[in-house]
Amino acid sequence: MIELQNVSKSFTLHNQGGAVIPVMEGASLGVAPGECIGLTGASGAGKSTLMRVIYGNYLAASGRVMVGGVDVAKAAPRDILALRRETLGYVSQFLRVVPRVPTLDVVAEPLLAVGVAPDAARDRAATLLAGLNIPERLWQLSPTTFSGGEQQRVNIARGFAHSYPAMLLDEPTASLDAQNRATVLRLIEEAKARGAAIIGIFHDEAAREQVCDRCVDVSAFTPKVAA
Amino acid sequence: MTPLLQVKNLAKMYGARIGCTDVSFDLYPGEVMGIVGESGSGKSTLLNSMAGHLTPDRGEVIFDTRADGPVDTVTMSEPARRMLGRTDWAFVHQHARDGLRMSVSAGGNIGERLMAVGDRNYGNIRARAADWLGRVEIAESRIDDRPSAFSGGMQQRLQIARNLVTGPRLVFMDEPTGGLDVSVQARLLDLLRNLVREMGLSAIIVTHDLAVVRLLADRLMVMKDGRVVETGLTDQVLDDPQHAYTQLLVSSVLQV
Structure with missing residues (x-):
């Protein structure tokens, strides 16, 4: 479902004398439907960078990034947008929303985007929010005013609203209490059971053990600096 | 799928000075494209040249009309273009009084x-x-x-x-949230997003506000000195800008 072949990524800083910073080189990995892979490596090793390259948020310098038959490294913007709408979900560490939009609509939006009827979309959103212990009295408020933990749970609810065949999860269990953590792990297991290919970053080792089928250490993709 | 709008090598000169030049892109139904750049970069000139408010010196602006399929609106008769401006096209001016009676x-x-x-x-x-x-x-x-x-x-x-x-099927917007205070701006952004989704509109939005394009636009075009220096997915251009000017633009935004 997700397959990377020899992907590299570098940043060119034009305003700092054109410095080129290579951050990733020779990254190859594959994820089958129903499989969950954990990315490991020290902070700064490039776990999130790899995820952003797969999502098309960072432009790969070379290599192939195949997701559901689309090469994200080369696809036109509208093909990547269609891929993100239908196929590839991403739960980032930050919630970014239009101010003033109620939480319930924020969570329902990915479903509306794929043509689910508004009532059905809001029902699904309500189920997810309730499951993640966001009190119903907050659903009509914008999540911009919520606490960090609440925003993160809204972000997870939004990420799991549509049943994406491929998902990227950036620290989905960080800073959650035991009960919510269990709910998130259950959502991940349900997604695997319906055949989703998942790549996740988990600092929480127990969570990683529980849901990941194998791990990939991204330090292997860090360019070797010539001494 | 046929693009709703195809712009090919569009150029508008002001005497010897470049208004905008060598602009080409395709816009598909339902897509929202943002055009950013500092004042004087040619983004409003480009918008007005596409919308028929200025006559371009070179290039084509091909619109997929309901009746006759793709037609070059630059060479179209004036009455036909005016009719398009009242039906399938819409233009939202920065200053509401320019667009209202x-x-x-x-x-x-x-x-x-x-x-x-x-x-x-x-x-x-x-x-x-x-x-x-x-x-x-x-x-x-x-x-x-x-x-x-x-x-x-x-x-x-x-x-x-x-x-x-x-x-309309295509809306041109020139700084639609410019000059509004932030609470009103947020409300307008929400409104525009919902209308775009419900009506399946395509839109081209000129703005200098990067936060606005991040929320509204699927795609982004960055202009400098009348030329397009970078295009791509909005979040990719903003988070991983490739061109020196875009990097400067993105790094110049004040954090709240």
């Missing part, structure tokens, strides 16, 4: 566009005007007030209603 009631402003496309039934026109006032969150009781009695944010929403009432 200030001496005509709010209802009249919306109704005028309907009459321009042949609607003659007064009751019908008034009902649709009232419906659109509701959609842009203006109280129906204000239907007979003139826009001069409206706040800036209300005028801007009225301008949007006037433009969208005929069900």
